[in-house]
Every structure is written in structure tokens, then in C-alpha cells.
Amino acid sequence: ARRRLLHHRVAEALESIHWADLDPASRQIAAHYRRAGRPAQAIPYYLRAGQVASRIYAQQEAIATLERALALLVTETRDAPLSPGRSQVAAHSQMAAQCHEGLGDVLAPNQPAAARSAYAGALQELPQEDRLARARLHRKTARTWWPEGEHEKALQAVHRALSILGPEPSTPDADWWDEWGQVQHLRSMVCYYSARLQELDEAVKDMERG
Numbered sequence: 001a002r003r004r005l006l007h008h009r010v011a012e013a014l015e016s017i018h019w020a021d022l023d024p025a026s027r028q029i030a031a032h033y034r035r036a037g038r039p040a041q042a043i044p045y046y047l048r049a050g051q052v053a054s055r056i057y058a059q060q061e062a063i064a065t066l067e068r069a070l071a072l073l074v075t076e077t078r079d080a081p082l083s084p085g086r087s088q089v090a091a092h093s094q095m096a097a098q099c100h101e102g103l104g105d106v107l108a109p110n111q112p113a114a115a116r117s118a119y120a121g122a123l124q125e126l127p128q129e130d131r132l133a134r135a136r137l138h139r140k141t142a143r144t145w146w147p148e149g150e151h152e153k154a155l156q157a158v159h160r161a162l163s164i165l166g167p168e169p170s171t172p173d174a175d176w177w178d179e180w181g182q183v184q185h186l187r188s189m190v191c192y193y194s195a196r197l198q199e200l201d202e203a204v205k206d207m208e209r210g
Contacts, residue, residue, distance in 0.1 A: 008036035023052045027065060039072040046072065047098055054106050062106045066099045073099070090127075097125035097133070104140060112144035119144075132179055135161040139183050142190070151194035158187045181207070 011032035018025040022045075030045035046069035053062035073096050104118035119137045126133050142157035161183045169176050184207050191200035 004036045007032045008038065011036060011038075011041070023048065026052060030065075030068075034068075034072065039076045043069050043072050043076065043095055047095060047102070050099070050102050054102060059106050063103060066103045066106070069099045070096065070103075093125040093127075097122040100125065101137065101140075104137075108140070108144050112148060115144050116141055131164050131166065132175055135164045135179055135183065138164065139179070139186060142186055146186075146190055146193075151190055151196075154190045155187070155194075155196075155199075158183060158190065162187075 011029050014025050014029045014032065015022070018029075022029070026045045027049035030042045030049055033039075033042035033045065046065050050062050050066035050069060053059075053065055073092055076092065100118045100122035104115040104122065107118060108115040119141045123134060123137050126137075128134075138157045138161035142154040142161070145151075145154035145157060162180075165176065165180055165183065184203055188200055188203040188207070191197070191203055
């Protein structure tokens with residue numbers, strides 16, 4: 001108990017010292033909260049540390065850190081009350097989705113199959129109404145198929161992304177248009193390299209109308 005209290009105090013001290021920029025200390029803070037027996041406070045910092053490592057291309061560190069966050073989420077869920085609040089469940093699912101997606105992003109260049117598995121894990125955590133995030137994950141999945149020459153599977157994932165995005169929103173939505181544009185661009189590239197000229201023409205016309 002005393003050791004846990006010390007780790008807790010160290011974590012709080014690090015938060016106070018690095019309050020202006022928590023990124024460099026996020027992994028240390030996470031580790032101290034974990035050792036203090038406070039997974040709910042450790043998980044967001046492990047997620048943050050994984051994202052930081054990914055940005056600087058420290059792939060193995062990013063993978064290890066995000067996997068640690070996912071393992072703690074499993075522990076936290078297992079040890080949670082039998083009837084956790086809806087907000088708690090939603091928060092856990094959101095963090096799990098972010099961890100899975102982060103893993104997918106790190107794995108995609110060299111381990112596309114593992115990346116697809118990570119993106120699938122993220123999709124399982126997201127609610128159906130989170131259309132932008134779900135479309136983004138299908139787009140990222142498509143990108144893992146394309147370098148392998150699996151153009152048909154890449155297009156299937158692209159079409160799922162477009163289907164999830166649905167029609168143009170009735171009110172201005174910059175995020176929707178950004179994701180739609182990225183999906184359409186990927187669609188056109190896959191069609192070009194797989195000589196699907198008719199669909200390439202359709203994709204170009206769609207982008208011109210957009």
C-alpha cells in the first residue's frame with residue numbers, strides 16, 4: 001500500500017511539473033499510475049505515449065505502449081462493477097478504439113494483415129452512429145490491401161467507407177468532406193492502378209461534383 005501511494009504521488013508530481021507539455025512524460029506518468037493500482041488514470045497516458053512514439057516513428061515502443069493500454073483496459077473492464085455506467089462503458093470503448101486504430105497505423109507499413117486485425121478491433125468498439133470514424137477505418141483497411149495487389153478487396157473497403165459516410169450532409173461539415181475526399185482519392189488511385197477505367201471515370205466525376 002505504501003509503495004502504491006508513492007507511485008501515485010510521483011505520477012501527480014510529474015503531471016504538475018510537465019503540465020505545459022505532458023507528451024514527453026506521458027509514458028512515465030502512465031507507468032507510475034499503473035504501479036499505483038490506478039489503471040483508469042494510467043490508460044489515457046499510455047494511449048498518449050503510444051501516439052507520441054508513433055509520431056516519431058518509434059514503432060516498437062508505440063506497439064508495446066498501445067498494447068499495454070489495451071491490456072489495462074481489459075483489466076479495468078474485468079474489475080469494473082457489474083453494472084458500470086453508460087458513460088464509463090462509452091469512454092472505455094472510445095479509448096480501446098483509439099488504441100486499436102493507433103496499432104493499425106503503426107503496423108500498416110510492414111504488417112498489413114496485423115493492421116487489418118487492429119482496425120477490425122477498433123470497428124468493434126465504435127458505435128454505429130460514429131460514421132466518420134468507421135468510414136476512416138474502412139479507408140485505412142483499404143490502404144492495407146492495395147500494396148498487396150488486392151485491388152478488389154481494397155475497393156470493397158472503399159465502397160463500405162462511402163456507404164457508411166452516406167449522402168452529403170444537409171449542413172456544412174468540413175470533417176465529412178475531408179473524409180469523403182480522402183476516400184474518393186483512394187478509390188481513384190486503386191481504379192487507376194487496377195485498370196478499372198469506368199469506375200475511375202465515375203470517381204473523377206464524383207470528385208468534380210464535390
